[in-house]
Amino acid sequence: MGFFILLFLTVILLLPAFFIIKRMSGGINLNYISIWFLIYIIFSLMGALLISSGFVSSSYFVKPFNDKANVLFVGGIFTIYIGVVIFYTLSYLMKLFCFGYDDLNFKRKLIIRKDDMFALNILFFIFILSFVYFIYISFPSPLIMAFRGDNALDIANRRLDITKDLGLIGNTYIVAIGRVLSYIIPYAYIIVSRHKHNMKYKVLAIFSLLLAVFYLLNTGEKAPIVFFAMGAVLSYKLSLQKVFNLSPKIILIFSLVIVFIYFIFVSTDFEKVFLLISDRIFIAQQIAIYCSFDHYNNIFGEIGFSSMSNIFTKIFSVVNTLASSSELMKVYYPGMLENGGWNINGIFVYEAWSNFGILGVILSPFLVAIESFVFLYVIFKLPNKPFYLALYCYACINVNYFLTSFSAYFYQSDWIVFSVIIFIYLFMSSLYRAIVKEQSEQ
Structure with a gap:
């Protein structure tokens, strides 16, 4: 009943x-x-x-x-x-x-200025540094262990070392900044590459995507890469001012990605998977x-x-x-x-x-509901720039906070990381404009 x-x-x-x-x-x-x-x-x-x-x-x-x-x-x-x-x-x-x-x-005109690109490139450089640091402290990572054929229990134990006890092997804030940038940077470059008909930005988009995928898979976690892919497609659609329609084809693709990841990291027995x-x-x-x-x-x-x-x-x-x-x-x-x-x-x-x-x-x-609305209100009021669109895409695929804890809605360490990244972006953008202005006045 x-x-x-x-x-x-x-x-x-x-x-x-x-x-x-x-x-x-x-x-x-x-x-x-x-x-x-x-x-x-x-x-x-x-x-x-x-x-x-x-x-x-x-x-x-x-x-x-x-x-x-x-x-x-x-x-x-x-x-x-x-x-x-x-x-x-x-x-x-x-x-x-x-x-x-x-x-x-x-559905607004996209704004791409030189100061925005300068700030975005600085963030990409920070992401690369964080990537190198994370790969170094996590070696051998669950991803490396899976590819070299280690047993599932050893991989699971190593995953716990990196996720639960990360503070014992490295700086958690450096890794957290890199993790957030692994989403934002590729999304922003995807958007830029669709509007700047320049091979450089296409290469940056592909390179940052590859780094991000490796970064996210490094711990052996399955869900992040699925949501990352969803955000990448969403950023691509937004760059074209098109909607990301939920079709049976999209559902099938994401389902196959999930099965494939489990097949690599968990078991080769499809029934068990x-x-x-x-x-x-x-x-x-x-x-x-x-x-x-x-x-x-x-x-x-x-x-x-x-x-x-x-x-x-x-x-x-x-x-x-x-x-x-x-x-x-x-x-x-x-x-x-x-x-x-x-x-x-x-x-x-x-x-x-x-x-x-x-x-x-x-x-x-x-x-x-109120916290979600406040975020949307702010992001909709900001200029339609690649960085802010990337923040929106990142937020869209991270609404799953509600699946973890209530505490996150009072305080979440990602808030600090998020704020630091936004500050760096705004500071570098302002610095670029100040330098250009000073040069033009000389």
Whole structure:
């Protein structure tokens, strides 16, 4: 019965969203709002419906809740609620401030000036330095180990060294700057190469793309390269002032990319690969909600800000406690902990519940929607330059923050990295203009 109630709520509350997206975007094409909604549908809502249906009761992640119908139902209700609030709040704010088709698809004249290119080239140089540094400290990386035929367990352990314990082997900020630039630089050069009929920019676009792909695959993570490819296509389309239509061909290509990456890094057994992908995409990203609701019983929250490493805990010197993502893995999936895992992430409402209870569940999606709108408002007001378009494409493929934690919406280290990159860009652009002005006055 619970499954049919959730299915009914999905149809009457979320199905209209597709028609709203089509009206706002001029069709079913990819932009910030449609990408957010599609990621929510694929990585969260579909998982909630599958879990409540009973079809995946044999899944390793679902087994702890097979006899807890109330947990499965409430988890599904939480999932539907946040989808409804975020999407309709964001859509309403867009309409209220008169943003629509032209804004979402950047139907404005592209501006490419010499000072912008100078700043972009400086950032590319910084990216190359970061790339060399990351390759050096991560050697042998999971990617290198996979190509030389090392066993899967050794590759997995090395991946943990680089992702979980990176601070022990290198400077995390240098790597983080390089990681963000691995998206922004290729996207910006793709846009420039479509408007500057100069072989130099085409070479820069191809070279930066190759470096970025190697950089992102270096850790052995699969998802980043899939989203990177989506952003690259989106930047190419925006450079032509065309929309990125979501077609069966595009879906097939991305599906094949995912299978290929799993085939390289995980297993050559196709049946095992498909089972792992299904479990990883539809179930693993969703299960934290059920763990959180089952484990934390205080309706007003049990943790508060104490588990969030953010600006509030730093200002008020709050003593940190174990984050719910780590606590839940220890309680429900000790086997994963023994194999090197350290937490389970999921759609942010699990952390809103564990930290702030029902108030967190009710208010958290409004915070997510408002932060998303503020970003869109700022980016739509900026000049239509390759760098800013690249920032937009980067943001579009990183809306999946909501699949990790609620803490990220209070404070995220990427915010600092993002700000540093923007500062360097603006400073170098201003410096170039000042130098040119001084030379012209002499």
